Amino acid sequence: MSKKVVIPIGPQHPALKEPASFDVTLKGERVADILVKVGYNHRGIEKACEERTFLQSVYLVERVCGICSHSHSTCFIQAIEELANLKIPPRAAYIRSLIGELERIHSHLLWLGVAAHEIGFDTLLMYSWRDREIVMDLLALLTGNRVNYAVNVIGGVRKDVSEEEKDQILKAVDILEERTKYYVQVATEEVTLIERLSKVGYISHEDALKYGAVGPTGRASGIKRDIRKDDPYAAYGEVDFEVITDDHCDVYGRAVVRVKELMQSYSIIRQLLKKLPQGPLSVVAPRLIPAGEAVSRYEAPRGEDIHFVKSNGTDKPERVKLRAPTLANVQSVAKMLEDGYLADVPIVIAAIDPCFSCTDRMIVAVNNVSTAKEDRMDWKTLREFSIDWYKKNRGVDFTKLKKLDK
Amino acid sequence: MKIIDKVINWARLKSPWVIHFNAGACNGCDIEVVAALTPTYDIERFGSILRGTPRHADVLLCSGPVTRQLKDRLVRIYEQMPEPKFVIAIGACACSGGAIDGCYSVVSGVDQAVPVSMYIPGCPASPDAIIDGVVKLLKSYEDSLKQADEKNENGK
Ligand code: SF4
Numbered sequence: 001m002s003k004k005v006v007i008p009i010g011p012q013h014p015a016l017k018e019p020a021s022f023d024v025t026l027k028g029e030r031v032a033d034i035l036v037k038v039g040y041n042h043r044g045i046e047k048a049c050e051e052r053t054f055l056q057s058v059y060l061v062e063r064v065c066g067i068c069s070h071s072h073s074t075c076f077i078q079a080i081e082e083l084a085n086l087k088i089p090p091r092a093a094y095i096r097s098l099i100g101e102l103e104r105i106h107s108h109l110l111w112l113g114v115a116a117h118e119i120g121f122d123t124l125l126m127y128s129w130r131d132r133e134i135v136m137d138l139l140a141l142l143t144g145n146r147v148n149y150a151v152n153v154i155g156g157v158r159k160d161v162s163e164e165e166k167d168q169i170l171k172a173v174d175i176l177e178e179r180t181k182y183y184v185q186v187a188t189e190e191v192t193l194i195e196r197l198s199k200v201g202y203i204s205h206e207d208a209l210k211y212g213a214v215g216p217t218g219r220a221s222g223i224k225r226d227i228r229k230d231d232p233y234a235a236y237g238e239v240d241f242e243v244i245t246d247d248h249c250d251v252y253g254r255a256v257v258r259v260k261e262l263m264q265s266y267s268i269i270r271q272l273l274k275k276l277p278q279g280p281l282s283v284v285a286p287r288l289i290p291a292g293e294a295v296s297r298y299e300a301p302r303g304e305d306i307h308f309v310k311s312n313g314t315d316k317p318e319r320v321k322l323r324a325p326t327l328a329n330v331q332s333v334a335k336m337l338e339d340g341y342l343a344d345v346p347i348v349i350a351a352i353d354p355c356f357s358c359t360d361r362m363i364v365a366v367n368n369v370s371t372a373k374e375d376r377m378d379w380k381t382l383r384e385f386s387i388d389w390y391k392k393n394r395g396v397d398f399t400k401l402k403k404l405d406k
Numbered sequence: 407m408k409i410i411d412k413v414i415n416w417a418r419l420k421s422p423w424v425i426h427f428n429a430g431a432c433n434g435c436d437i438e439v440v441a442a443l444t445p446t447y448d449i450e451r452f453g454s455i456l457r458g459t460p461r462h463a464d465v466l467l468c469s470g471p472v473t474r475q476l477k478d479r480l481v482r483i484y485e486q487m488p489e490p491k492f493v494i495a496i497g498a499c500a501c502s503g504g505a506i507d508g509c510y511s512v513v514s515g516v517d518q519a520v521p522v523s524m525y526i527p528g529c530p531a532s533p534d535a536i537i538d539g540v541v542k543l544l545k546s547y548e549d550s551l552k553q554a555d556e557k558n559e560n561g562k
Binding site: 041042043044045047048051059060063064065066067069110113125126129130132133136145146147148 | 428430431432433434435436437438440441444445446470471473475476504505506508509510511512529530532
C-alpha cells in the first residue's frame with residue numbers, strides 16, 4: 001500500500017476576500033482527502049468599515065477584490081439604499097448594470113486565460129488577455145480607471161455615458177463577439193481541450209447543491225441559479241437573457257458556461273444601451289442612514305455575492321458582513337478533487353475562479369522525510385508536473401495544435 | 407572593472423527577471439502585473455520574464471499592504487533572492503497602505519517589512535506605470551554602476 005503524504009498548498013493564494021490554503025492528502029498519485037483553510041489575506045475590511053462613514057466604506061468595500069470591485073460596491077450600496085429607502089433613477093440602474101456586465105466580460109476572459117495557462121495552453125492565455133484589454137480600455141474610458149471604477153455613489157452613479165461612448169462600446173462589443181465565437185468554437189470542437197478538461201473535477205448536481213456551489217461553478221452542474229434572474233437588481237429586470245447551464249458537471253462544463261455567458265453579456269449590453277432611459281444620474285442621499293438591517297445580493301462573475309449591513313442611525317455602519325462567492329465555492333473544491341489526480345489539482349482549483357492570477361504558491365510536504373526533495377514543489381512546479389503528466393499519460397499536448405490560427 | 411564583471415552587469419541590465427508577490431493585495435494590482443506580461447504591454451521586450459521562484463529573480467514586484475500573516479513570508483522571499491536585488495512596491499497599498507491603511511491586520515506598506523527601491527503609486531498601478539518603473543530602476547542601477555566605476559578609475 002502506498003504511503004499517505006500531506007501536501008499543503010498555499011496559503012498565499014490571492015483569492016477574493018478569503019485566500020485559501022489546501023492541505024492535500026495523497027495516496028500514491030491520487031488525492032485521498034483535502035482540507036480547505038481560509039483567511040490568510042485577511043485585512044480587516046469589515047471592521048475598518050465600522051470606523052468610516054457609509055460613503056467612505058463604499059470605496060473601501062470596492063477594494064475587497066480588484067476583479068469584481070464593481071460587484072462588491074454595488075452590492076454594498078444596494079444594502080445602504082435599502083436602509084435609507086432610496087430609489088435610484090432608472091438611468092443610474094442601467095449604467096450600473098452596464099458596468100457590471102463589462103466587468104463580467106473582463107473577469108471571464110481573464111479566467112479563460114488563467115485556466116488555459118494552468119493546462120499548458122499558453123496561446124489561448126495570450127489571445128484571451130489580448131482581447132481582455134479591449135474591455136479594460138472601455139472601462140477606463142467610461143469610468144476613468146481600469147480597476148476599482150468607483151462609478152457608484154449612494155443614490156446613483158457618478159458618471160454618465162455619452163453618445164460617443166455608446167458607439168465605442170457597441171463597436172468594441174462587436175469585436176469581442178467575433179472573438180468569443182472563436183472561443184466557443186475552440187471550447188466545443190477542439191478535441192485536445194475537451195480531452196483534457198472532461199471528467200476532471202467532477203461534482204454531481206446533488207453534491208453541488210449540497211456544498212452550496214454558486215455562479216458558473218454551480219451552473220455547470222445544472223443548478224439554474226442566477227441572481228440577475230431570480231432577484232433582479234439594477235436594470236436586469238428589464239433585459240432579456242438566458243441563464244446558461246450545463247450538465248457536464250466538470251471543468252469542461254465550467255469553461256463552456258463561462259464562454260457562453262460572455263455571449264449573453266454582449267446581448268445584455270446591447271439591450272441596455274438601446275433602452276438607456278434619459279434622466280438624472282443620482283438622487284440626494286442622506287448623511288445619516290436610518291437604523292436597521294439589510295441584506296443585498298448580487299450576481300458577481302464568480303457567483304452570488306451577499307452583503308449584510310446594519311446601521312444604528314449614525315453616519316457609520318454598525319456592522320458589515322460580506323460573503324464573497326469564492327467562500328461558497330471553495331468547499332466544493334474538496335469534493336471535486338476527491339479521488340482525482342495530483343495533476344488535476346491546479347486546474348480544478350483554478351476552475352472555480354478564485355483569481356489564481358499570480359504565480360508561486362508554496363507547496364511543501366510536511367510529513368515525508370525520506371523523499372524530502374521531490375515533495376517540495378511550488379505552484380509552478382506543480383503546474384509543469386501536471387502538464388507533463390497529461391502529455392505522457394494521456395497524450396494531451398497543446399504545442400501540437402495546428403488549427404488555432406484563424 | 408574586470409571583463410567578467412562587465413559581462414555580468416550587462417546581462418543583469420538586459421534581463422531583469424521579476425518575481426511577483428501578493429502580500430494581501432486586492433488583486434487589482436496583481437492582475438495589472440500579469441497584464442504587463444501579455445501582448446498589449448509585453449514586458450518581455452525589455453528582457454524581463456516572470457519567474458516562479460525568488461532564487462531566479464532580480465526584482466521583486468510586491469503589491470498589497472502586507473498583512474501580518476504574510477509579513478514573515480515576504481521577508482523570507484526577500485532573503486532568498488540573490489544580490490543585487492530590488493524591491494518595487496506596486497500600488498497605493500504597497501506604498502503606504504492606501505485605502506487599507508490602519509486596518510488591524512496589516513502593517514501598511516511593503517517598506518515596513520523589507521527595503522524598497524521604488525514606489526509605483528496608483529490604485530491599481532497601471533501596466534504602463536509598472537513597465538516604466540522597471541525600466542527607470544534599471545536606468546538608475548546602470549548609472550550607479552557607472553559612477554562606481556568612474557570612482558574606481560579615478561582612485562587608481
Ligand atoms: S493599490 Fe488598489 S488595486 Fe492595488 S492592491 Fe491596493 S487596493 Fe488593490
